Amino acid sequence: MAQTIPSSRSCKSFKNRSMSIVLAKILLALIFLLSISKGSDGQFEDYCIADEQASEYDLLGAMNWACSNGANCTAIQESQPCYLPNTPKDHASYAFNSYYQNMKHQGGGCYFTATAVLTGADPSHDSCKFEYIP
Ligand SMILES: *[C@@H]1O[C@H](CO)[C@@H](O)[C@H](O)[C@H]1NC(C)=O
Secondary structure, three states: OOOOHHHHHHHHHHHHHHHHHHHHHHHHHHHHHHHHHHOOOOOOOOOEEEOOOOHHHHHHHHHHHHOOOOOOHHHHHOOOOOOOOOHHHHHHHHHHHHHHHHHHHHHOOOOOOEEEEEEOOOOHHHHHHOOOOO
């Protein structure tokens, strides 16, 4: 570092550039770590919902699996608060989130054969409350 190199100018600008690349990489790594740790500290809420791209057939299959493997699907039954709108996407979203919140601390994920995605936006509507467990 203390060495003086005659043409230190080009060397310095090269150093600055590689330094900012390093800083950018550190920043990206931090953003990545923050995005995967959200929810675990209760600071960011995360909900598991149906992927817009998933087919209704796949959503119904995954929803049935979720409802018999840890999700509480009472709220999407007829006359319950999350029955309407009665669509595969809405019912699957409720079931996926219920499963995810109940199981996330025991290794349960938000995957459902690629029919589910995580979101930071609370999907609750009217009297239909999507649960969030820190
Ligand atoms: C399932 O959810 C309903 C409300 O939607 C609640 O009344 C019931 O106690 C829940 N059951 C379990 C086992 O948590």
